[in-house]
Amino acid sequence: MTVTAAKPTATGVPGYTETVPCEPESARRARLLVSAALDTWGISELTEVGTLIVSELISNAVSHTPCRVVRVMIRRERAQAIRIGVADKSRDTPEPGCPEDDSEGGRGLFLVESLSWRWGYDLHRWGKLVWAELRVPAAC
Template sequence: MTAARPTATGAPGYSETMPCEPESAHHARQLVAIALSAWGIGELADIGKLIVSELVNNSVNHTNCRTIRVLIRWEGRDMVRIGVADRSRDVPVLGKPDDEAEEGRGLLLIDAMSLKWGYDRKRWGKVVWAQLRATPAGTASVNRSA
């Protein structure tokens, strides 16, 4: 069972440290689904699970990390931030893979599915995150500019 942990600003959040391995994506998806359901915005679960999977896979495939930390935070009335922290200071780059490429589309998916995404550099590494908005009608709001 995962318990909500308040952040310093009083906003509820869920977080968990996991091994930096492909199998952690499954556990991260479960954590996102639990958090969104607990907050009454389970309709965002499919998008949230896809985003966290891509963020975990980016850490696994592009860093030399031993562990990652998955962070899900409620921000304001209608905003959720999903992030993955790792100890690498290398920042993600939005790629432009050609039609034949089998990799390199993760951040493009995140860009298309989220309202906004980015990264925060830390002294110890970085947090790559994406924001989702729950609209008053209970539907997800995504970035339509991609």
């Protein structure tokens, strides 16, 4: 197991980002980052959904890319939307799986799609950012 001593970094627009090893254990650190950001912004009611989404995005990066590290980010780009993303250096685009009925895997992006307002990916010269957005409840 690799241990890193990374600190979350503010991103300008209200948000946080952290680089973590591309390994399953990093999902825990990503969930903590998302949970802390949502709590800071006073919208902790989105924590369960947000932490599940970031776990799935980390899992996809671990399973489908050869990357050594990934960058987790959470941003409040608008008052009514939160964007959670995982960036890696692979340019392979994410595709929803076609799992068999009895298969234990292959449903991560379907779960992300069903839990989020919208999701997608942005290709860059250096790799890609896979993201999902959550709507912020009107009272927040």
